[in-house]
Amino acid sequence: MSCWDTIADYGLRSLGYGERLLPRSDFTLCQQFTLIGSGLLWNIYFGVVALLSGFVLATALALGKASASPWFRKPAEWTIFVFRGSPLFIQFFFAYFLFLSLKGQVDGLDALTSAWLGAAVVLFLNTAAYSGEIFYGALLSVPKGEVEAADAYGMAGWTRFRRVIWPTMLRLAWPAYTNEAIFLFHATTLVFFSGFPASRQQGDALYYASYFADKTFNPFVPYPILAGYFILLTLVIIALMGLIGRRLNRHLPAAQATARRPRRFALLFR
Amino acid sequence: MFSYCADPDTLEGLRWLSCYLTTGKHLSFYWAFGTVLLLLAVTAPVALLFGFGGAVAARSRVAPLAWFGKGYIALVRGVPDIAFFLFFVIALDQGIEWLRHQAKCPDWDQPIRQGNDFVVCAEAKMPLSTSAQWVHEVYGFWLAVFTFAIVFGAFAANVLFGAMRAVPRAQIETGEAYGMTRAQIFRRILVPQMWVYALPGLSNLWMVLIKASPLLFLLGVEDIVYWARELGSTKTPQFTDYPHGDWRMWYFLFLLVFYLGFTRVSEIALDRLMRRLTHGQATLGGGAGRAGMTEAGPP
Numbered sequence: 001m002s003c004w005d006t007i008a009d010y011g012l013r014s015l016g017y018g019e020r021l022l023p024r025s026d027f028t029l030c031q032q033f034t035l036i037g038s039g040l041l042w043n044i045y046f047g048v049v050a051l052l053s054g055f056v057l058a059t060a061l062a063l064g065k066a067s068a069s070p071w072f073r074k075p076a077e078w079t080i081f082v083f084r085g086s087p088l089f090i091q092f093f094f095a096y097f098l099f100l101s102l103k104g105q106v107d108g109l110d111a112l113t114s115a116w117l118g119a120a121v122v123l124f125l126n127t128a129a130y131s132g133e134i135f136y137g138a139l140l141s142v143p144k145g146e147v148e149a150a151d152a153y154g155m156a157g158w159t160r161f162r163r164v165i166w167p168t169m170l171r172l173a174w175p176a177y178t179n180e181a182i183f184l185f186h187a188t189t190l191v192f193f194s195g196f197p198a199s200r201q202q203g204d205a206l207y208y209a210s211y212f213a214d215k216t217f218n219p220f221v222p223y224p225i226l227a228g229y230f231i232l233l234t235l236v237i238i239a240l241m242g243l244i245g246r247r248l249n250r251h252l253p254a255a256q257a258t259a260r261r262p263r264r265f266a267l268l269f270r
Numbered sequence: 271m272f273s274y275c276a277d278p279d280t281l282e283g284l285r286w287l288s289c290y291l292t293t294g295k296h297l298s299f300y301w302a303f304g305t306v307l308l309l310l311a312v313t314a315p316v317a318l319l320f321g322f323g324g325a326v327a328a329r330s331r332v333a334p335l336a337w338f339g340k341g342y343i344a345l346v347r348g349v350p351d352i353a354f355f356l357f358f359v360i361a362l363d364q365g366i367e368w369l370r371h372q373a374k375c376p377d378w379d380q381p382i383r384q385g386n387d388f389v390v391c392a393e394a395k396m397p398l399s400t401s402a403q404w405v406h407e408v409y410g411f412w413l414a415v416f417t418f419a420i421v422f423g424a425f426a427a428n429v430l431f432g433a434m435r436a437v438p439r440a441q442i443e444t445g446e447a448y449g450m451t452r453a454q455i456f457r458r459i460l461v462p463q464m465w466v467y468a469l470p471g472l473s474n475l476w477m478v479l480i481k482a483s484p485l486l487f488l489l490g491v492e493d494i495v496y497w498a499r500e501l502g503s504t505k506t507p508q509f510t511d512y513p514h515g516d517w518r519m520w521y522f523l524f525l526l527v528f529y530l531g532f533t534r535v536s537e538i539a540l541d542r543l544m545r546r547l548t549h550g551q552a553t554l555g556g557g558a559g560r561a562g563m564t565e566a567g568p569p
Contacts, residue, residue, distance in 0.1 A: 097522055206353055219357050230349045
């Protein structure tokens with residue numbers, strides 16, 4: 001069987017298309033590359049969904065935490081504290097068993113027990129909390145002069161926020177936010193190891209890598225393949241976020257813009 | 271545990287709960303918290319040591335050593351840590367057995383990798399198949415510690431590398447002016463001064479280490495996650511004196527609260543430490559805020 005056949009059979013296996021049975025013996029390199037790559041689709045799905053939806057909630061949380069009214073501040077502070085102060089692994093487990101117990105009682109929540117929705121919800125809340133804290137820090141460092149300038153132009157409320165505060169906040173937060181995005185994609189590998197079942201063996205990249213490692217009892221092939229895929233993914237994220245960052249900073253002189261480029265070793269841990 | 275627990279069927283309410291929570295398996299669950307704390311207490315210094323080695327290697331003037339150090343730091347950043355955990359546990363185990371195999375059975379003529387099997391001679395097994403259960407558990411625990419140390423060592427190396435670069439250049443130059451050698455400057459000026467720059471990064475790392483500790487479960491150690499799943503699952507009257515429904519949600523809620531408390535306490539303690547260490551230091555935290563020093567702060 002040529003490698004093209006393998007790719008046709010297993011390229012979309014993680015989504016349920018193609019060959020039904022996973023390879024069981026005589027594993028080829030091509031099979032490992034194809035299946036692990038196919039699983040990577042789930043990592044990208046979880047990462048993109050959580051990042052896009054989390055961005056909106058993160059902005060709200062940052063504004064809430066900076067708000068003077070305790071009605072907004074307290075809920076935002078508690079959300080950030082709960083999701084940043086506990087391990088994502090435990091959050092997954094807790095959420096899965098919570099959804100499982102809701103399943104019988106409330107109609108319409110059945111889908112939450114499957115990974116595609118349930119895990120995405122947890123990742124959404126988790127990344128919103130982490131990015132919310134980043135945005136909150138950036139919000140506090142928005143230069144006073146810019147806000148005063150907006151006041152002088154007669155801007156207030158929503159206009160001032162959308163045109164002055166929000167863009168500057170994003171600009172300041174962007175390097176740290178890039179890190180958060182990278183670690184979010186890494187965190188998506190936890191999904192199928194934490195309660196959420198992989199139905200019909202449709203799992204993510206790490207799920208297939210550990211499948212091969214278990215079957216061949218040789219970790220030296222599948223895990224480096226997985227590592228290679230993730231390094232590529234990380235580079236793509238850095239490039240995409242860099243593009244957005246450059247657009248955010250496009251009005252600045254070149255020297256200042258490069259100074260705000262994400263530092264390669266600036267870290268934010270999950 | 272208590273005298274009235276002899277016949278669980280007759281118990282009600284709080285008495286039932288007090289008996290239920292003190293069964294032998296629950297005591298193992300509580301002991302597992304000790305395992306987690308022990309892992310953290312052992313891993314933190316070992317990881318710091320690895321990190322120090324990595325940072326020194328990355329700063330080295332010998333190019334291959336510097337590449338190794340920088341590669342070590344960059345690799346962990348690019349790849350999910352859980353992949354490392356799953357990888358190193360098998361890889362370390364096989365590596366140790368392979369080394370022992372080479373040393374103990376030199377005249378073994380079969381290949382070690384036979385199809386999907388990894389075969390070494392019986393004397394090279396680690397731990398020996400004849401050894402007691404606790405030896406297996408201790409060995410598994412040390413493999414886990416070592417794996418954690420490798421992964422978090424890379425993070426620590428990154429922090430220390432940044433901190434070493436953050437020590438003001440003038441301090442190093444002063445040392446040079448006194449005629450100190452590179453090693454002397456490193457020992458007497460760089461290392462003592464870098465800690466305050468490293469502390470924010472290291473406290474962050476400690477938080478991450480706490481939050482990574484439930485991953486012990488994936489390394490095959492009977493930790494709190496293992497017991498929470500075990501104890502929480504539905505129990506029928508045939509197999510236990512304390513039947514109950516699916517309580518896993520509540521067990522994991524308890525773990526969630528435990529970790530929230532643990533990180534909160536750590537946060538407060540580290541804040542205090544930071545305030546004490548930066549007291550009188552020429553950084554923003556110390557109040558003096560000399561120009562040029564905050565610019566190159568730790569990552």
